[in-house]
Amino acid sequence: MYDLPFDTVLIANRGEIAVRIIKTLRKLGLRAAIVYHDIDAGTLPVAMADTAIAIDGRTPIAAYLDIGQIVAAARNANAGALHPGYGFLSENAEFARAVTSAGITFIGPAPESIELMGDKIRARSFVQRHGFSVAPCAIEDDNPATFVRRARAMGPPLLVKPSAAGGGKGMQIVRDIGALEDAIAQARSEAERYFADGRLYVERYIEQPRHIEVQVLGDAFGNVTHLFERECSIQRRFQKVIEEAPAPRLSSALRQRICDTAVGIARAATYQGAGTIEFILGGEEFHFLEMNTRLQVEHPVTEMITGVDLVAEQIHIAAGHPLRLAQSDIVPRGHAIEARLCAEAPERGYAPTTGRVLVLDYPYGDGIRVDGGLLRGQTITPAFDPLLAKIIVHSPTRIKAAQNAHRAMRELVLLGCATNASFLARILADDGFLHGQIHTGYLEEHPHIAAGEPLANLSDFLAIGALLAGPVRESADAVSDLHAALGNWRN
DSSP states (O other), X not given: OOOOSOSEXXXXXXXXXXXXXXHHHHHTTOEEEEEEOGGGTTSHHHHHSSEEEEOOOSSHHHHHTOHHHHHHHHHHTTOSEEEOOSSTTTTOHHHHHHHHHTTOEXXXXXXXXXXXXXXXXXXXXXXXXXXXXXXXXXXXXXXGGGHHHHHXXXXXXXXXXXXXXXXXXXXXXXSSGGGHHHHHHHHHHHHHHHHSOOOEEEEEOOSSOEEEEEEEXXXXXXXXXXXXXXXXXXXXXXXXXXXXXXOTTOXXXXXXXXXXXXXXXXXXXXXXXXXXXXXXXXXXXXXXXXXXXXXXXXXXXXXXXXXXXXXXXXXXXXTTOOOSOOGGGOOOOSEEEEEEEESEEGGGTTEEOOEEOOEEEOOOSTTEEEEEOOOTTOEEOTTSOSEEEEEEEEESSHHHHHHHHHHHHHHOEEESSOOSHHHHHHHHHOHHHHTTOOOTTHHHHOHHHHHOSOOOSHHHHHHHHHHHSHHHHHHHHOOXXXXXXXXXXXO
16 A cells, blocks of 8 residues: 555545545545534534534535635645545536645546546547547537527437536437427526536437446556446436446447547546546447546445445545556456435425434345445435435346345335335336346336335325324324434344
8 A cells, every 4th residue: 555645634525425435534544524514513424524624605505615615624624635525516627726726635636637528518529539439419619609500400309418517407308309499598597507607518319328437547647447337327317326337238349349438538638536437328339428527426336346445546546646456457246236315205206305314224234335424313404415325235146236236225224204215126126127128218218116106095195194294293203212222223
C-alpha cells in the first residue's frame, strides 16, 4: 500500500454513500470528517465520522451545494483531501477547482476533465472527433435558430436531453413530431430548475435499448484499465432501479468491443480517477451515451465481481500514485445484483414517501452486502433523493444471484415509511428478468410489476383507511420501551 500525503478526508455528502466512504477511510487508517445540515444531525454518517461540521442554507440541498462553506469546513477539519461522493457537487468543475485552489486534494478527476466529459454536448463532440460512435443527434448550440427544424428532420422517435442532466431529469421521449416543441420547452424548464443550464440536444431514440456502462480507472501516468461492464437497463423514468454485473446475454466479442471502446475514450480524454462510460446498445450496435466523472451509485456490483475497492483506488490515484492493477489482474468472478431501496410508492406512480424509521432489519448472509445510512428513529423527509439503501447480492451464477436477491428483499424489514421493497422483489422474480430479456422500457411494458397485487377484499381498504387516521397512525407508530430495548436482535 502506498503512503498517502494526507491523514484526514472530508466527505462532502450524506446518507449511504457517506457511510460507504467512511468504511474505506477506516480501512486505510485515515480520519473521516463530514459536513452536515441540521436535518442530518442524528444520522449514521455523522455519528460514524471522526469530525462533523455543520453547514446551513436556505434549504438542506442548498447547504450541500454551498462551495464556500464546504471548502471552509475542510480547512477547519484540517482535511488534506475531499471526497464528493456522487450527486450534489461531485461533477461540478468549479467545486473541484475551488478545492484544489485551497490546497486540498480533490478525490476525483481534474476540473478540466469534468468540464469536458461532464458536459454531455462537449463529451459527444469529443468522442465523435476521436472516431467513436454516437447516436445521430441535433445539438442546439450548433445553431439555435435551426435547432427545432434539424430535430424535426431526424423524424421520430426522438429523445430530448439537457446537456447538464443527470438521473434522467429533464429527458423527454417524442414519438409524435407535433409534440416536439412542447417536449423541448418542458426539458428546458426542468434543466434550468435542476442544473441552472437550459442547453439541450435531441438524439435518435432507440426503441427497446439496453443501457450498458463500463467502469474505468485512469492515473496521471497514462494508464487506463476497465473493470468490465454493468447492465443498468431496469429503469423507471430514466432512473436506474436494479443493476447487475456482468451484463447478461452479451457475447464475449461484443463485451470486449464495448470495454475496449470505453478504455479508448478514457485514454483519449487523459482521464484520471474512477469514471463510467455509458452506452446505449441495440442488437450488436452500441453508441456512446455519456461519461460520469465520479463514483456511480451502482459501483458495488463491480466491486463484488472483481474484489476491487473503488473508493480506495480513487484515493490512491488522487494521491498521485499509479494504478495498482494491470488489466490482466482484473478477473470477474460470479454475478452481482444491486437493488435500490427507495422511499417511494411504485403503485402510486413512484410518489415519494416519508415517515420515521420504527424498525430496521437488513438481510444478512453469505454474499449479501448492504450499503445503507439509516438509523432507527430517523425521519425520512422529501428533502433529498429517495434512495435509502442498496441491497447487493453476489452469487456464482445470475439465476442464483437473482434468487438470493429476491429472498433478501423479502427478509428486509423497514417499518414507519413505505418503500419499494416489494416492487424490487417482484422484478427479481419476474420471468422476463430472470431470462435476461430486459431493456430500458421493460417496466413500462410490464406495468403490473409496479402496480403489485390487488387488494384482496374490503377489509384491506378499511385497514389502510384506519392507518391513515392520525390517532390510529400514532398508536401504530409507537414502540414500547421493552420492545425498543431489543434493538436489532432476531431469533
